[in-house]
Amino acid sequence: MITALKTDTGKIRQHNEDDAGIFRKEDLVLAVVADGMGGHLAGDVASKIAVAAMEEQWNQAETVPSLPSECEVWLKERIQQANTRIYDHAKAHEECRGMGTTIVCALFTGKFVTVAHIGDSRCYLLQEDDFIQLTEDHSLVNELVRTGEISKQDAEHHPRKNVLTRALGTDENISPDARSFELSAGDQLLLCSDGLTNKIEDDELKQMLQAESLPQEKVDLLIDKANQNGGEDNITAVLIELALHAKEGEDKC
Template structure:
């Protein structure tokens, strides 16, 4: 498994409230998470940091087996633990009142991947020239679009398109969307905050990920650069997981 992880503050924001982390367990399973914090006075920054840190700690030392559903169980449990930590911090500190964060996470071996998310940070799978959005945005506008109240074009340009219907840390209990899917050598998983997905088209994502002559780090850098060129209105974070059949090319970062 080859991985890349890039984040940028963007051109407008004063603080990067995005957090991301990628690691590998025993050289065979990749683990990744992206969190996009929200809340005033840098509370979003605190929320996303706490979420990623708690998620990492919850999975550290766990033996993750994807094909029997165990990994999905542990991922959801780790996100629920992160929700409790962020919620408790907000309840105990007035300056963090109502802080929260989105989260999208992946645990993948060479054959299958578990994807879990809350909010509007996304996961995509790229295969050849095809791209599939794996996550469903938990936003007011997406709910309106799904029920036919507004069109897809209206949703893309709606002034309230960033209003979340579900977030980590804002409520004592939260529902996590989780799925397990098959993926194969040569395919790529892309996790990102909306600072990327709102500014970079799916076609641009495919073109960049499938571009020849660039390693995975350079492709992640290029995706961030595309979002910056489009305006960089928000923090931008992207994680790439490439299913490479050649294990000699793996770049491993172990959980600590």
């Protein structure tokens, strides 16, 4: 497994409210991307607490479940713990009241990945020629698309596109979504904040990931392209590629 990560302030913002991490434990990998909520106080604090909480819990865990359904519960419980830390911090610090963050996590166990998220940071899977968005945005415009009130094309330019229906840290109890997916050698998983997906269409993301280059080179190019297209927001991308040389029956991570 080859991993790459880059986070960038962008061309307009004065500071970076995104945070991310890739954490390993023997053959297991946990990847996390968090995007502090723009327009709220201390979004950068919220995203940093979220990633740090996930890393600490990861390091303290003696075991990780081996079944997809158990991994989904396990990951949602860790996200709830991260939520509690952000919520409690905001209550204890007046300057942080109202802060929040998105979060998207991917837990690799070898033959499958469990993805959990809250908000509109996304996870994509490139598997052979299929490019699939594994997460569904917790946003107002996505609800409008889901109910048929607007089209996906209209959603791209909707004035309330950035309004979230779920976030980490804004409420005491949360409801993250979690799903598990089988993996094959050569698959690529992209976790990213909306600073990337708002600036690069899915078709172009797919083409850039299919390029014959190393994951870090791809991540660097993704960030550069988002900046070339405006870079109005912070931009974060984590890319994980499963080695092609893995043999059938072997652990592909």
